[in-house]
Amino acid sequence: MTMIDREAIERLGDNMAAQEVAGRSPWADARRRFLRNKAAVAGLIVLMLVLAFGLFGQHLAAWNNEDLDFNVMGMVAEKGQPSIESGHYFGTDELGRDLFARTVQGTRVSLLVGIVGAAIAVVVGTLYGAISGFAGGRTDQIMMRAVDILMSIPYMFVLILLLVMFGRSMWLLFLGIGLISWLDMARIVRGQTLTLKNREYIEAARATGVPGWRIILRHIVPNLLGVVAVYATLLIPLMILTESFMSFLGLGVQEPLTSWGALISEGAKTMNYGTLWQLAFPLFFFVITLFAFFFVGDGLRDALDPKDR
Amino acid sequence: MTDPLTNGTSAPLLDVRDLRVTFDIRRDGDMPWTPSRHLRAVNGVDFTIHPGETLGIVGESGCGKSTLARALIGLVPATGRAIWQDGTDLLSLNPRQMLRYRSDIQMVFQDPLASLNPRMTVGQIIAEPLTTHRKGLSRDEVKLRVKQMMDRVGLLPNQINRYPHEFSGGQCQRIGIARALIVEPKLIICDEPVSALDVSIQAQVINLLDDLQRDLGLALIFIAHDLSVVKHISDRVMVLYLGKIMELETADEVYANPQHPYTQALLSAVPVPDPARERAKRIIPLEGDLPSPLAPPSGCVFRTRCPRAQALCAEKVPVLTGGHGEHAHRFACHFPGPLTAAEIEARRGVAA
Numbered sequence: 001m002t003m004i005d006r007e008a009i010e011r012l013g014d015n016m017a018a019q020e021v022a023g024r025s026p027w028a029d030a031r032r033r034f035l036r037n038k039a040a041v042a043g044l045i046v047l048m049l050v051l052a053f054g055l056f057g058q059h060l061a062a063w064n065n066e067d068l069d070f071n072v073m074g075m076v077a078e079k080g081q082p083s084i085e086s087g088h089y090f091g092t093d094e095l096g097r098d099l100f101a102r103t104v105q106g107t108r109v110s111l112l113v114g115i116v117g118a119a120i121a122v123v124v125g126t127l128y129g130a131i132s133g134f135a136g137g138r139t140d141q142i143m144m145r146a147v148d149i150l151m152s153i154p155y156m157f158v159l160i161l162l163l164v165m166f167g168r169s170m171w172l173l174f175l176g177i178g179l180i181s182w183l184d185m186a187r188i189v190r191g192q193t194l195t196l197k198n199r200e201y202i203e204a205a206r207a208t209g210v211p212g213w214r215i216i217l218r219h220i221v222p223n224l225l226g227v228v229a230v231y232a233t234l235l236i237p238l239m240i241l242t243e244s245f246m247s248f249l250g251l252g253v254q255e256p257l258t259s260w261g262a263l264i265s266e267g268a269k270t271m272n273y274g275t276l277w278q279l280a281f282p283l284f285f286f287v288i289t290l291f292a293f294f295f296v297g298d299g300l301r302d303a304l305d306p307k308d309r
Numbered sequence: 310m311t312d313p314l315t316n317g318t319s320a321p322l323l324d325v326r327d328l329r330v331t332f333d334i335r336r337d338g339d340m341p342w343t344p345s346r347h348l349r350a351v352n353g354v355d356f357t358i359h360p361g362e363t364l365g366i367v368g369e370s371g372c373g374k375s376t377l378a379r380a381l382i383g384l385v386p387a388t389g390r391a392i393w394q395d396g397t398d399l400l401s402l403n404p405r406q407m408l409r410y411r412s413d414i415q416m417v418f419q420d421p422l423a424s425l426n427p428r429m430t431v432g433q434i435i436a437e438p439l440t441t442h443r444k445g446l447s448r449d450e451v452k453l454r455v456k457q458m459m460d461r462v463g464l465l466p467n468q469i470n471r472y473p474h475e476f477s478g479g480q481c482q483r484i485g486i487a488r489a490l491i492v493e494p495k496l497i498i499c500d501e502p503v504s505a506l507d508v509s510i511q512a513q514v515i516n517l518l519d520d521l522q523r524d525l526g527l528a529l530i531f532i533a534h535d536l537s538v539v540k541h542i543s544d545r546v547m548v549l550y551l552g553k554i555m556e557l558e559t560a561d562e563v564y565a566n567p568q569h570p571y572t573q574a575l576l577s578a579v580p581v582p583d584p585a586r587e588r589a590k591r592i593i594p595l596e597g598d599l600p601s602p603l604a605p606p607s608g609c610v611f612r613t614r615c616p617r618a619q620a621l622c623a624e625k626v627p628v629l630t631g632g633h634g635e636h637a638h639r640f641a642c643h644f645p646g647p648l649t650a651a652e653i654e655a656r657r658g659v660a661a
Contacts (some may be wrong), residue, residue, distance in 0.1 A: 016467075023430055023471035200424035204488070207382045208438040209404075209411035222428040 030226070033303040040299020041066055044127050046292040050285060054107035062087030063098030065105050066256055071096075082277050091277040093263075102258055103281055109170070109259040110240050110286075113177065117239035118232045122176035125185025126228055130216050132186070133193025144190065155180040163251045170253050173246065177239055188231060192224050226304035233297035237290045244286065260286045320394060321357035322528050322551060323381075328354045328379045328400075330373070330390040330552075332427030334603065342433065348602050350376040351387070352552035352610075355629070360394075360466055362496065363529040365560065367536055367575065371599050373552035374532045375419075378498045381530070382416050383407055394495075394503065412442040415489035419501040421481035425473035431484055432469035438492045462487045462517060479510035483517065490521065491552050496528045503538060514637065515542055536579045542566055548572050551610040554629055558638040568638070568645040571611050593653050609643065617644050 034040055058065070071079065073096040082099075083090040090099035132143040159176040166172055196202060197220075205215050244261025246252040248268075253259050260282050267279030329352060333345040351373045358364050366374050381388035383399070391399040400412060415438070418424035425434055435455045439446065446454075456466035462483045473481055482502060489497050499518065516551040519542060523528055539546055539560070546563045548556040548571065557582040560586050567573045574593040581587045597613045600606055606613050612622035627641040 017465060020467050020470050024470075024473060025430075026427055026474070142620060200418045200420055201378075201426040203384060204416065204418060204424050205426075205437065206484075207384055207411070208441055208488075208492075209408045210437060210441050219426050223426070228644045286339070287508055 008097055030303040034299050037299040039295045040303075043295030043299065046288055047296065049094050050107065050289050050292070053110065053285075054104060054111055056200075057104030057107070058101060060096060061101040061104060063096065064088075065101035067098070068096045068288050078264055081275075082281075085237060090281040091275070093266060093278055094275075096256055099263075099278060099281060102263060103285060106258045106260045106263045106282060107285060109253055109257060110289075111244060113170075113243040114236040114240040115260070117177040117181045117242075118235045119163060121185045121235055122228055123179040124178075125182035126189050126224065127171075127216075128184040128220060129189025129191075130220050130224065133190040134197060134212065134216055136197070137222055137288070144187075147186055150161065150180070151183050159246065160249070161250060163246070168254045170257065173252060177242055180191060181239060182233060184226070184237070185231060188227060189224055191222055192227050194237055196223055206248065211242040226300075230301040230304065233293055233300055237293040240286075240290070320359075322360045322362075322394050323380070323399075324357045324390075324392040326390040326392070328377065328380060328387055328391065330385055330387045332385075343616075346603055349605065350552055350602060351380060352605070353389075353553055354549075354552070356547060356554070358496070358528050358530065359525045360528055361522070362545070363531055363543045365539035365546040366530065366532045366549060367534060367539050367546060367601050368549035369405055369575075369599055370534065370603070372549045373602075374534075374549055375500050376552075377549070378416065378500045378530065378532055382414055382498060383411075383655050407507065408442075408495075412438065412492040413492040413495045415492065415497050417482070417485050417489050417497060417499045417502045420483055420505050421478050425481055425535060427473055430470050431459070431464075431476075432474055434473070434484060435487045435491055438488060440573050442492050449575060455487075458487045458491050460492070463513075477510075478506050482506060482514050486514075486521070488519065490525070493525070494527070496530065498530045498532070500532050501534070502531075504533065504535065504543075511538065518542065536564075537574060544572075548575065553601065553610055554639075554641060556640040556642075557629065562638055566638075567647070568613075569592060569642045570615050570642045570644075570648055572616050572640075573648055574616075591647060591653055597622075608643070616648060616655070619644070 079086075084299045088098050088100065090103055093099055094100060128143065128147075135143075159173075160178075160266030162172060162176055196269060198286060203221055205219055210218075240260070243252055244264065245257060247259050248265040250265070252261055263282035264279060264286060267275075267282060267299075268277055321579045330350045332348040332350060335343070335345045336349050339345075354377060356364065366377065368374050376385060381391060381399070381403075383402075387400055389400060391409060393399055397410070399407065402410070424429075429437075432452065432455050435458060436451050439451055439454060452469070456469060459466045464480060464483050464487065468476075473484065476484065485502075502518070503514050506514060506615050515538060516602055518529065518531075521527065523535075528541070531542055533540060543560045545558065546556075546560050547554055548563070548569065548593065550571055556563065556567065556572045563572060564576065569577055570593075574595050576591045577591065581590060593616065597614060600610070600613055606623070608621075608623040609615070609618070612618040617623065621643050625643070627643050629639050629641045
């Protein structure tokens with residue numbers, strides 16, 4: 001029997017005590033719970049694929065999205081159907097343009113609209129709501145009444161007027177969507193801030209004299225992010241829907257640019273001429289993306305707020 | 310009347326005079342022009358605290374203990390005066406001026422876990438007062454001091470990157486104490502620091518506070534509703550009822566020789582860990598609940614529940630009297646003195 005080397009054990013103990021133990025943050029916990037949720041992970045994978053399709057799809061396309069296929073022109077119903085050998089994987093649209101390339105382009109625009117709109121909502125809405133809730137009193141009253149007033153304006157009507165008056169442009173659409181998207185977020189965040197504001201750790205920070213902006217950024221916003229993340233994932237499809245609706249009305253993005261809404265609108269017009277693929281392909285991407293976002297949002301909610309169920 | 314301070318041995322760290330906290334209450338559905346009602350949570354409290362001293366504050370729920378603490382630290386607006394050692398009135402300062410004094414007065418909170426931000430690591434939490442008040446420190450220096458402080462309060466310094474939810478209640482309270490101590494304060498206000506902990510852990514935390522106080526010469530304001538805890542740690546004890554001081558005296562005296570009927574009733578309700586004595590003990594029953602602080606009783610606020618209340622108690626507000634000086638036994642009662650067995654029995658008959 002060999003004696004246990006006392007010195008070595010002590011050294012081991014000292015080493016272990018000297019090494020800093022990594023903490024398991026609430027975010028890591030949430031990630032683990034999210035990854036256990038199969039529907040949410042499936043949704044996330046679908047989103048990744050759609051994103052990859054939007055980013056790299058043009059390299060797979062045999063045709064440019066602006067070129068007309070003169071062989072097909074005028075005989076779209078007979079010759080424009082989806083086929084591998086002609087290079088039109090998704091068929092062609094009414095003018096003979098390759099629908100695959102068009103769908104790639106539409107995916108990009110739609111996702112961009114969704115993400116930019118949601119990003120404006122997250123940044124502006126979170127800060128506005130957190131400041132309003134934390135400041136309280138008269139500041140809160142004024143800031144929230146401003147939100148109420150903006151909310152009472154029928155934004156769809158205003159957006160349509162804007163697009164009609166200043167002409168259709170993607171930037172105006174971004175602006176219009178961004179302007180309205182943060183209102184709900186600001187309200188939700190303000191409500192959450194009010195509940196957080198009286199927590200003891202906020203009081204501890206105030207008692208120590210931590211400045212207000214730092215309390216908002218270091219204590220309130222990180223504790224809000226769960227709600228914000230969930231709401232943002234539900235907001236992106238809402239933004240995409242809004243844009244699609246505008247495009248469906250013919251007020252959205254302008255040719256040669258396109259979006260899912262515009263493609264669906266065109267496809268719906270030609271439904272009766274036997275060119276159903278013009279509707280089916282854009283609609284397929286639209287639907288799976290919305291579903292995926294909703295599943296991811298649900299998964300995030302469950303992962304970040306395990307007590308909520 | 311001579312100033313109680315002049316008889317004191319040293320200058321007080323904090324001299325509080327006529328501290329009042331009033332909340333304006335508006336009911337739902339009140340019209341904007343309806344005058345709001347005043348809730349006097351703390352209603353004229355005077356006391357002093359000296360360096361290195363522990364002042365215990367006891368009283369029922371809703372008697373204004375926590376509000377008093379929050380007023381001293383500037384979390385709720387208060388009137389009156391709170392003169393710091395250097396002669397500054399803390400209650401008259403604006404937030405910017407107050408910042409200088411915030412590192413001298415720190416607070417330990419009731420719920421250990423709730424007082425720590427769940428999204429920050431222990432290191433960040435403890436360092437926050439330091440980074441707020443000592444802006445010149447380098448990152449390494451801050452980390453070093455945090456580790457030293459963790460060691461001091463009995464936490465392993467290698468746990469610096471862990472999150473609050475990975476610690477037990479007692480450990481969380483140690484983190485809270487470390488956060489309060491890191492800026493080397495002169496006064497720590499402990500708002501029921503152990504009432505959320507198990508009894509065995511309570512003893513550890515209280516002994517830790519005791520040790521730290523002895524080593525660092527801290528003054529403590531220790532708020533609790535557990536009288537045995539307060540007895541153990543306090544030099545002097547202040548008994549609050551409806552925002553007013555009922556009795557203020559040294560801890561030994563308050564337990565051996567309580568004068569105010571309310572103090573006697575509180576003390577009689579302390580459980581004794583001995584079944585035979587517990588059964589033989591005579592509890593002085595207090596009828597009903599604490600009266601609403603929105604409409605406190607006239608005269609002595611305790612008279613509605615006092616076994617000894619008489620007509621005079623409803624007419625005249627008793628002032629805090631009974632000797633001067635730092636360690637004087639002071640109480641606010643027209644008819645002080647131990648309750649007789651007959652008085653207690655009569656009260657029991659009413660309560661039953």
